Amino acid sequence: MPHAGCVPEIAPPVRMPPWFARPGARSWTCAPAPAEVREFHASLPGYAPTPLIELPRLAAELGVGRVFVKDESSRLGLPAFKALGASWAVHRALAERAGHGGAADPVTLVAATDGNHGRAVAQLARLLGQRARVFVPRGVHPEAVAAIAAEQAEVTRVAGSYDDAVREAAEAAAAPDTILVQDMAWPGYERIPGWIVEGYSTLCAEIDEQVTPDLIVVPVGVGSLAQAVVTHYRSRPAGPAPALLSVESTAAPCVIESLMAGEPVSVATGETIMAGLNCGTPSSIAWPYLRGGLDAAVAVTDADSARAADDLAALGVSAGPCGAASLAGIRAALTGDGADERRAALGLGPASTVVLLSTEGRAANPTTPGRASSMPDKITVNGGRLWRSLMDLAEVGAYDDERTGLRGVNRLALTDADAEGRRLVIKWMEQAGLAVRVDRMGNIYGRREGSDPAAAPVLTGSHLDSVATAGAFDGCLGVLGGLEVVRTLNEHGITTRRPIEVCVFTEEEGVRFGTDMLGSAVAAGRLTLEYAHALTDRGGLTLGGELTRTGFDGPADVRLEPPHAYVECHIEQGPVLAEHGVEVGVVTGVQGISWQEITIHGRAAHAGTTPTHLRADAGLAAAQIIVRLRAMVDSGNYGGLRATVGHLAVHPNLTNIVPARATLTVDLRNPDDTQIAQAEEDLAAFLRSLENSRPGLTLTTRRMARTAYVSFDEDVRKAIAQAADDHGLEHVSLLSGAGHDAQEIAVLCPTAMIFVRGEYDGISHNPREYSTPEACAHGVDVLATTLLRLANQD
Numbered sequence: 001m002p003h004a005g006c007v008p009e010i011a012p013p014v015r016m017p018p019w020f021a022r023p024g025a026r027s028w029t030c031a032p033a034p035a036e037v038r039e040f041h042a043s044l045p046g047y048a049p050t051p052l053i054e055l056p057r058l059a060a061e062l063g064v065g066r067v068f069v070k071d072e073s074s075r076l077g078l079p080a081f082k083a084l085g086a087s088w089a090v091h092r093a094l095a096e097r098a099g100h101g102g103a104a105d106p107v108t109l110v111a112a113t114d115g116n117h118g119r120a121v122a123q124l125a126r127l128l129g130q131r132a133r134v135f136v137p138r139g140v141h142p143e144a145v146a147a148i149a150a151e152q153a154e155v156t157r158v159a160g161s162y163d164d165a166v167r168e169a170a171e172a173a174a175a176p177d178t179i180l181v182q183d184m185a186w187p188g189y190e191r192i193p194g195w196i197v198e199g200y201s202t203l204c205a206e207i208d209e210q211v212t213p214d215l216i217v218v219p220v221g222v223g224s225l226a227q228a229v230v231t232h233y234r235s236r237p238a239g240p241a242p243a244l245l246s247v248e249s250t251a252a253p254c255v256i257e258s259l260m261a262g263e264p265v266s267v268a269t270g271e272t273i274m275a276g277l278n279c280g281t282p283s284s285i286a287w288p289y290l291r292g293g294l295d296a297a298v299a300v301t302d303a304d305s306a307r308a309a310d311d312l313a314a315l316g317v318s319a320g321p322c323g324a325a326s327l328a329g330i331r332a333a334l335t336g337d338g339a340d341e342r343r344a345a346l347g348l349g350p351a352s353t354v355v356l357l358s359t360e361g362r363a364a365n366p367t368t369p370g371r372a373s374s375m376p377d378k379i380t381v382n383g384g385r386l387w388r389s390l391m392d393l394a395e396v397g398a399y400d401d402e403r404t405g406l407r408g409v410n411r412l413a414l415t416d417a418d419a420e421g422r423r424l425v426i427k428w429m430e431q432a433g434l435a436v437r438v439d440r441m442g443n444i445y446g447r448r449e450g451s452d453p454a455a456a457p458v459l460t461g462s463h464l465d466s467v468a469t470a471g472a473f474d475g476c477l478g479v480l481g482g483l484e485v486v487r488t489l490n491e492h493g494i495t496t497r498r499p500i501e502v503c504v505f506t507e508e509e510g511v512r513f514g515t516d517m518l519g520s521a522v523a524a525g526r527l528t529l530e531y532a533h534a535l536t537d538r539g540g541l542t543l544g545g546e547l548t549r550t551g552f553d554g555p556a557d558v559r560l561e562p563p564h565a566y567v568e569c570h571i572e573q574g575p576v577l578a579e580h581g582v583e584v585g586v587v588t589g590v591q592g593i594s595w596q597e598i599t600i601h602g603r604a605a606h607a608g609t610t611p612t613h614l615r616a617d618a619g620l621a622a623a624q625i626i627v628r629l630r631a632m633v634d635s636g637n638y639g640g641l642r643a644t645v646g647h648l649a650v651h652p653n654l655t656n657i658v659p660a661r662a663t664l665t666v667d668l669r670n671p672d673d674t675q676i677a678q679a680e681e682d683l684a685a686f687l688r689s690l691e692n693s694r695p696g697l698t699l700t701t702r703r704m705a706r707t708a709y710v711s712f713d714e715d716v717r718k719a720i721a722q723a724a725d726d727h728g729l730e731h732v733s734l735l736s737g738a739g740h741d742a743q744e745i746a747v748l749c750p751t752a753m754i755f756v757r758g759e760y761d762g763i764s765h766n767p768r769e770y771s772t773p774e775a776c777a778h779g780v781d782v783l784a785t786t787l788l789r790l791a792n793q794d
């Protein structure tokens with residue numbers, strides 16, 4: 001269907017925090033925790049109730065009566081609440097062991113931790129004269145690890161997630177005389193986690209002595225503290241029950257996802273400054289309490305939490321990112337679109353009393369001394385989501401390829417299929433919050449605003465058009481990779497200094513209208529808009545007409561304002577990365593390409609009657625050219641020259657007639673401009689000598705294409721290589737043998753490319769084209785970190 005002259009319409013995205021509410025949670029009931037927990041804690045040396053600090057300024061901001069922060073920044077000698085649970089659980093476990101007559105042997109307490117729980121277990125072991133072994137996942141700050149080791153625990157670093165660390169700890173605890181002290185439960189391991197949860201009840205018991213809340217806001221990782229809070233407030237015999245709101249990180253929203261699913265589910269976790277909340281699966285014993293007793297759940301970004309921590313610090317409360325998540329969560333609930341409904345779901349009025357549980361102090365999480373350092377320097381994308389987008393897009397213009405038996409892609413530029421693919425990507429861009437503009441060449445730009453909107457943006461992208469027998473990756477990886485970077489930045493709540501723009505260039509392949517890199521060449525100013533609009537396809541349709549027909553003759557100016565930098569991620573389309581056994585390549589440049597067509601006119605003559613010395617044989621001359629080109633390559637006089645005669649036709653192409661005419665194409669490539677020019681010159685001289693060698697032989701040449709060698713920017717290349725190093729990815733530098741949009745944009749700004757390995761010798765422009773999900777994710781990880789760093793440059 002034609003969409004004459006308009007940009008496709010897509011509804012603007014609605015900005016709302018991840019949110020779940022359950023009416024009736026306040027009337028749900030359960031059994032209470034044992035009363036003796038409080039007495040046990042009171043008997044410990046150094047025990048004192050933690051302060052409940054009233055903050056009137058926050059009450060005014062949130063439109064409620066009173067706001068208190070339960071400040072757990074100093075609890076039993078640790079900067080977090082966790083020792084309440086660990087101490088009661090170890091007390092119970094050792095008491096039970098004594099009851100079984102095993103008290104004489106020392107035990108090893110084993111735990112996995114994101115920091116504070118492990119430190120609490122280690123401290124208890126030391127105080128009780130036992131041993132401790134603590135498993136620490138990736139991403140825990142070295143200072144947190146050092147604090148655990150300082151309690152004389154044996155620390156084992158696990159090269160995986162929190163869940164992986166828990167698994168290793170559980171395996172280690174299979175040894176005799178060991179006790180696994182884990183705050184996360186799973187089927188078959190529920191008693192000790194249950195005791196840990198009981199231990200946390202002391203925190204609520206203290207609040208009871210201080211204030212009567214209408215709402216408690218609790219950060220959740222696996223949900224143990226939330227279980228304790230639900231147990232406490234849903235087991236009291238009488239009186240109005242407070243509402244309970246859980247807060248988690250958008251990088252690990254396992255509780256909210258589980259509540260939405262109606263059953264416990266695991267989520268893939270990302271990176272977050274809220275290390276203690278970075279859990280992918282709710283605790284199995286917590287789940288029934290979370291499902292029944294929580295009024296609502298919300299998720300917040302790193303930026304929300306960092307801001308809340310700064311604000312609390314300004315009000316005199318030391319809160320780490322997990323502790324400050326409570327303030328970030330209530331803010332997310334009570335502001336923005338739909339805030340009134342969320343306020344009503346929490347039963348809040350202007351006189352309500354809110355208690356924010358600040359579960360840790362700043363010292364508990366050494367990664368975030370302040371906002372400046374809360375901006376991560378490295379981000380990891382969601383490879384599964386990237387892959388789904390690649391596969392979804394590949395369905396647009398898909399066809400069954402008879403030759404390979406595979407599913408191929410056919411999206412020639414500005415056909416209906418290309419337009420459909422473009423609309424899908426624009427929809428995804430809008431859903432990711434990008435402001436989309438389309439220029440007069442149909443080039444698409446999705447802009448993510450920076451904190452300094454006046455700063456030149458960092459540009460990334462590629463193309464969506466394909467050859468007629470394509471795969472799913474060529475061009476699409478660069479566009480959807482850029483989109484995935486944006487989605488990841490959104491999840492982390494990161495605002496870069498510079499804007500980031502994701503672009504789609506029109507007719508990169510050059511298959512339909514005959515000129516490749518067309519959209520980017522016009523955007524960069526090498527070709528004019530008039531030239532491009534007048535180009536026709538084989539059916540005589542103009543590019544300008546097809547832009548109008550598909551609705552992509554946008555209003556934006558086609559000349560691109562120089563970006564700060566351009567980075568394009570693309571499949572290699574060659575075998576070099578596979579040869580080196582690496583997934584990622586840093587592209588040093590695009591070699592010069594020279595295409596010409598040579599037509600040789602000879603004389604048709606009878607094969608039997610015409611003496612050899614009288615012939616003007618066009619076919620022979622063509623063969624001499626082919627042999628000469630190979631000799632030039634083999635001579636080594638032209639450096640890395642590549643020469644190909646890919647098309648050869650002789651006329652009249654009959655068995656017994658000396659060819660009257662021959663046409664052939666010559667494709668020369670060289671990373672050195674001087675050498676490719678020398679090769680062209682020497683070939684021209686050879687053609688002249690060939691012409692002179694035979695009366696009746698004439699040669700004409702027509703230039704088809706000529707691009708100069710483009711050297712990519714050294715600083716951008718270094719940034720890419722550094723990002724690959726920081727992601728632990730081996731990489732090699734290589735030259736691009738194929739042309740790319742990046743070589744056009746390189747005249748505007750510092751530019752470089754990331755190559756991703758292809759399987760089957762990097763075959764491309766074929767349905768067999770394939771890069772693994774892992775290779776794609778790793779390439780886009782490198783893209784993400786590179787863009788993040790470039791976008792934060794001055």
Ligand SMILES: [Zn+2]
Pocket residue numbers: 463474475508570
């Ligand atoms: Zn491409």
